[in-house]
Amino acid sequence: MTxxxxxxxxxxxxxxxxTTDAIQAQDNAHHLHPFTVHHELRDQNPRxxxxxxxxxxxxxxxxxxxxxMAGLWCTQVGYGVEELADIASDAIKSLSYYNTFFQTTTPxxxxxxxxVASKTPADLNQIFFASSGSEANDTTIKFINYYWNLKGxxxxxxxxxxxxxxxxxxxxxxxxxxxxxxxxIFDLPLPGIxxxxxxxxxxxxxxxxxxxEEFAGRCAQALEDKILELxxxxxxxxxxxxxxxxxxxxxxxxxxxxxIEAICRKYDVLLWSDEVICGFGRTGSWFGCQTYGYTxxxxxxxxxxxxxxxxxxxxxLNEEIASTIVEADSEMAHGFTYSGHPVCSSVALRNIQLLExxxxxxxxxxxxxxHFQKRLSELAxxxxxxxxxxxxxxxxxxxxxxxxxxxxxxxxxxxxATCRTHCFNTGVVMRAVGDTMFLSPxxxxxxxxxxxxxxxxxxxxxxxxxxxxx
Numbered sequence: 001m002t003x004x005x006x007x008x009x010x011x012x013x014x015x016x017x018x019t020t021d022a023i024q025a026q027d028n029a030h031h032l033h034p035f036t037v038h039h040e041l042r043d044q045n046p047r048x049x050x051x052x053x054x055x056x057x058x059x060x061x062x063x064x065x066x067x068x069m070a071g072l073w074c075t076q077v078g079y080g081v082e083e084l085a086d087i088a089s090d091a092i093k094s095l096s097y098y099n100t101f102f103q104t105t106t107p108x109x110x111x112x113x114x115x116v117a118s119k120t121p122a123d124l125n126q127i128f129f130a131s132s133g134s135e136a137n138d139t140t141i142k143f144i145n146y147y148w149n150l151k152g153x154x155x156x157x158x159x160x161x162x163x164x165x166x167x168x169x170x171x172x173x174x175x176x177x178x179x180x181x182x183x184x185i186f187d188l189p190l191p192g193i194x195x196x197x198x199x200x201x202x203x204x205x206x207x208x209x210x211x212x213e214e215f216a217g218r219c220a221q222a223l224e225d226k227i228l229e230l231x232x233x234x235x236x237x238x239x240x241x242x243x244x245x246x247x248x249x250x251x252x253x254x255x256x257x258x259x260i261e262a263i264c265r266k267y268d269v270l271l272w273s274d275e276v277i278c279g280f281g282r283t284g285s286w287f288g289c290q291t292y293g294y295t296x297x298x299x300x301x302x303x304x305x306x307x308x309x310x311x312x313x314x315x316x317l318n319e320e321i322a323s324t325i326v327e328a329d330s331e332m333a334h335g336f337t338y339s340g341h342p343v344c345s346s347v348a349l350r351n352i353q354l355l356e357x358x359x360x361x362x363x364x365x366x367x368x369x370x371h372f373q374k375r376l377s378e379l380a381x382x383x384x385x386x387x388x389x390x391x392x393x394x395x396x397x398x399x400x401x402x403x404x405x406x407x408x409x410x411x412x413x414x415x416x417a418t419c420r421t422h423c424f425n426t427g428v429v430m431r432a433v434g435d436t437m438f439l440s441p442x443x444x445x446x447x448x449x450x451x452x453x454x455x456x457x458x459x460x461x462x463x464x465x466x467x468x469x470x
Contacts, residue, residue, distance in 0.1 A: 020060040023048045034169075047424070052079035055445045057429070066453050068429045068439045073245065073277045074303035077354050078442040084309050084347055084354075091346035100129075100340040109340035112349045116305075116314060119286040119352070122295045126322030128315045129340040133276035133302035134168030136313040137239075140300055141172045142334055144236050144270060147321050150328050158230050160223060160238045160269075163197040166246035167239065167274055176239055179247060194230065196222045201250035203387045203398060203406075212253045220259035227267050237270035237298070238263075242288025245277040249396040249438040251389050257294040270321070272298040276313070280304030280352065281361040281443050284369055284392035291391065297321060304443075307351050312344040360443040369393050371447045375454040376439070382458070384415070384465050393445075396438040399464070408435055409468060419464040426463070428456040 018026075024045040033041060048060035055078055057065045070076065077084070091108065098106055113127040128143075130136045141159065148156040159176065161167065167176040174182050175189030178199075183189055198205040200219040202212050210218070227235050240260065244250040264271040273296035278288030282304060285291040289299070298321065302313035317325070325332060338344070355361050369392045376395040380388045386400030399415040401407045409415040416432030423430045423437075430437045441453065 020048050023060060054078045054080065055442050055449050064427060065424065066428045066441075066449065066456065068423075068441050068453055068457075069431050070440050070442045071308045072303070073282065073440045074306075074308035076281055076304040076360065076443045077307045077351060077358070078444040081307075081309075081354070084307070084350060087350045088310065088343055088347050091343040095342045098342060099337065101335060106340070106342040106345070108342045108345035108349060112340075112345045112352075115349060115352055116301075116316065119280075120299055120316045121287065121290055123319040124296070124299055124316040125319060126317045126326075128317070129345070130313045130315070130336055131311045131338045131341075131344075132168070132313050133274075133300065134170040134173040135336065136276070136300040136302060136315050137167050137176060137274065138170045138172040139334065140272060140298055140315050141176075143298075143315065143317065143321070143325070144272075146332065146334075147270075147324055148236055150324050150330075153233070155234055156236045157192050158194060158235045159192065160194050160196060160226055160230075160235065162199060162240060162244070163195050164199040164201070164247035164250070165195075165239070165241060165244060165274075167241075168276070194226060196226050198222065199244070199247070199250065200252050200256050201244070201248065202253045203389070204248075204250075206253075213255050216253035216256040216259060219253065219256060220263060223260060224263045224267075227263070227269060232267040232269070235267065235269050237272050239272040239274055241274045241276075242278045242283060242292050243391065243394055246433065248433050248436045249389075249394060249440075251391055251394075252292065257289075257292045261294045270298060271296045272300070275299050276302045277440075281355055281365060282392055282394060282440065284361075284366060286361055304355075305351070306344065306348040309351065310341075310344040310347045311338075312341070312348050355443070358444065365393075365443055368443070368445065368447065368450070372441070372445075372450050375450055379454070379458065379461070382461050382465075384419075384461055384468075390439075393443055394438070394440055396436055397461075399435040399437060401468075415464065415468055418467050419460060422460040422463040422467070423457065426456050426460045428453055428460065430457065430460070 027046055028042040049057050050060045051058045055067055057067050095106060100109060116127050117125040130139055145157060161176045161178055163178040165178040167173045175193045178195045198219055202215050206215045223238060261271055273289045275287050279301040283291040287299060289296050297318045299316040306312050372393055373390055376388050376390050379385050379397060384399050386398040386403055386406050389396050401409045413434050416435040416437060419437055420430060420432040430439060
């Protein structure tokens with residue numbers, strides 16, 4: 001190493017440990033954040049997370065924070081697992097990159113496709129890889145179109161999604177998403193994508209005197225009505241998250257998915273389960289469709305597939321769809337530079353193996369999630385909480401002004417934003433969507449850490465109550 005190189009190396013090392021103010025200044029000068037009103041963030045400065053281990057984060061000022069959201073629903077095995085770092089290092093050294101074009105594969109992607117297929121239900125055994133949930137969902141739109149074209153039904157192109165659904169941010173995935181604020185500024189949704197309501201969220205949309213099962217029937221009827229309105233011969237697929245995630249962590253009403261599946265089968269509509277959040281143990285099973293007892297034709301997945309250590313996603317197709325594509329004489333002209341990236345595939349492969357070895361999708365995971373749900377339900381007695389709900393390692397709290405009437409605070413979202421700030425300042429991450437607070441901690445969280453997390457949440461709720469009623 002030359003003296004100049006040594007000086008440069010030392011400078012780079014020093015630059016990796018700048019002050020919080022310096023990092024914030026860099027960020028404000030050049031970084032466009034996702035889902036942000038940029039001038040507001042730059043006025044207040046971003047929080048700087050500098051390291052993480054297990055279920056804990058540390059900010060650049062040394063404050064420890066328990067991560068109740070597993071990053072963005074994804075760090076199933078927690079942070080800083082050295083074995084995954086070693087796997088990534090070894091993979092980079094042996095085969096840092098090669099593509100899956102040119103009739104070529106790699107050992108890691110072949111093994112990963114087999115392992116993923118072993119976890120999916122029924123005959124969803126054919127796997128295509130991408131880098132994000134949004135890419136997987138965009139890919140699936142194309143696969144659905146391709147399938148129906150090959151079946152000689154090119155008019156069958158309409159896809160039905162749900163109001164308040166979240167399916168990603170690429171053009172196709174954002175069009176499937178049922179959140180208008182993600183559509184209007186980008187001239188979305190694309191033609192051919194339709195949304196139905198009511199959103200299957202009994203707390204918010206169930207009517208007085210209506211049982212949960214009756215509400216499920218009303219939600220399912222909305223799908224059948226839309227299919228008949230569009231013409232079954234024109235409807236290609238219905239997409240849904242097993243538990244609706246970023247739109248507000250809404251668990252389905254009793255019997256909902258069985259009714260939805262029956263309607264899809266009746267009208268020859270493909271059933272597509274978006275498992276980007278729910279996959280890989282989040283609901284207690286490998287996939288949310290297994291938890292809720294339905295069998296889709298297509299599953300999209302990401303997040304927990306690699307515990308967020310590397311970007312990777314996948315589409316699983318059943319044999320009917322896959323064989324139609326495999327037997328076609330036309331080239332499937334679709335793929336990404338990083339489809340089945342060998343390093344990402346290696347890490348995802350070992351991550352899924354760790355989920356098995358650590359029994360996180362088994363008895364250990366069941367015991368931990370039962371304790372999590374017990375502590376969550378105890379918060380129902382708090383004066384701010386109108387409802388608690390959850391499944392597996394997912395949980396939500398509805399913040400209300402009046403418990404009996406479900407009256408919300410005015411303006412909408414103020415209570416949630418206030419609570420989120422108190423949570424961060426207290427030392428726990430909870431996400432707010434409107435006035436719904438939700439949790440999705442790493443699956444490796446211990447019962448003691450769950451107790452610590454809920455004690456901090458209780459303190460944050462108390463502080464929020466004081467702020468809103470002070």
